[in-house]
Amino acid sequence: MSFPTQPVDAGSPIPGPVFSICTLVTRHADYTAMVESFLSRGFTAERTEFLYLDNTSGNNWYAFQGIRRFLNIARGTYVIICHQDIRLLTDDVTTLQERLASLDALDPEWALAGNAGATENGALAIRISDPHGEDQRQGSFPARVVSLDENFLILRRDALVSVSAGLRGFHLYGTDLCLQARCAGRSAWVVDFHLRHLSAGRVDVAFLEAQQALQAHYDQILKKPWIIRTTCTQLILGGFGLRRWLQRRRLARRFRQAKYQATDQEK
Numbered sequence: 001m002s003f004p005t006q007p008v009d010a011g012s013p014i015p016g017p018v019f020s021i022c023t024l025v026t027r028h029a030d031y032t033a034m035v036e037s038f039l040s041r042g043f044t045a046e047r048t049e050f051l052y053l054d055n056t057s058g059n060n061w062y063a064f065q066g067i068r069r070f071l072n073i074a075r076g077t078y079v080i081i082c083h084q085d086i087r088l089l090t091d092d093v094t095t096l097q098e099r100l101a102s103l104d105a106l107d108p109e110w111a112l113a114g115n116a117g118a119t120e121n122g123a124l125a126i127r128i129s130d131p132h133g134e135d136q137r138q139g140s141f142p143a144r145v146v147s148l149d150e151n152f153l154i155l156r157r158d159a160l161v162s163v164s165a166g167l168r169g170f171h172l173y174g175t176d177l178c179l180q181a182r183c184a185g186r187s188a189w190v191v192d193f194h195l196r197h198l199s200a201g202r203v204d205v206a207f208l209e210a211q212q213a214l215q216a217h218y219d220q221i222l223k224k225p226w227i228i229r230t231t232c233t234q235l236i237l238g239g240f241g242l243r244r245w246l247q248r249r250r251l252a253r254r255f256r257q258a259k260y261q262a263t264d265q266e267k
Helices: 028-040 063-073 093-106 173-183 205-222 242-266
Strands: 019-025 048-054 078-082 086-088 110-114 116-118 124-130 133-138 143-145 152-156 187-190 195-197 226-229 234-237
Touching (some): 019 028, 019 063, 028 048, 028 086, 048 063, 063 078, 093 110, 116 143, 152 173, 173 187, 234 242
Parallel strands (some): 019 048
Antiparallel strands (some): 078 152, 124 133, 226 234
16 A cells, blocks of 8 residues: 555654753843753763753743743653753663662652652652752652652653643642642652752742632542533542442442353353
8 A cells, every 4th residue: 555644653762852941031141051061971972962941031931831841842752841940960861760760660650759758648759959948858769759849850752641721820830740640550760860959949938829810720620520421421529428339339230240141241
């Protein structure tokens, strides 16, 4: 058969870089220094693409909006969303690839990784140098977490996890990504990849506004059970109560009947 455009076998490897390093830029000097630190640690053109969005003249791109743009155009196996004021230290591209390979073996369904976050029970997992302390190592790694700090985020592009629509600003998008991964049945981790973050971060009015917006967003989504009709059945997702209990009993009965019928047909 002949085609005007030759179809591509999607099961075959598609060429592209290993890493896409994506940054919102407000200061060119900071960004240049960041890129140079990555290049010096083996993130060369053969395996890395550097993508940026220009905010030097104002907030042309909010973080949530920018991440969606990066994910739409990035070609790397791993998409790194990072601040312009991080600098690599002794850990290099080989170190990071080893850490990610370990995650693949530990949890093939992982979606996100970073260098700082918090576990489900509220314990911190941190591997960083920043104004709060030099060579910080808190927790054991890799640590499964429910939130990640935004200074350095790694997304597995094939996990197809993105940020929520309707949110904006420059804070808590790491937490939103973790929540979206969780909804997709995937996980987030802090790994032992040591770098320096020049900023200590701050909790200001913009941060608290972002927290209010994130909480309101998920309050709206999770405030009551979702009752969903499909072409074949009805689902009740989340919540509690008699209606859900009865639906689950009916589903269990249907499942037993279907199994019995399948077994009977095999005889």
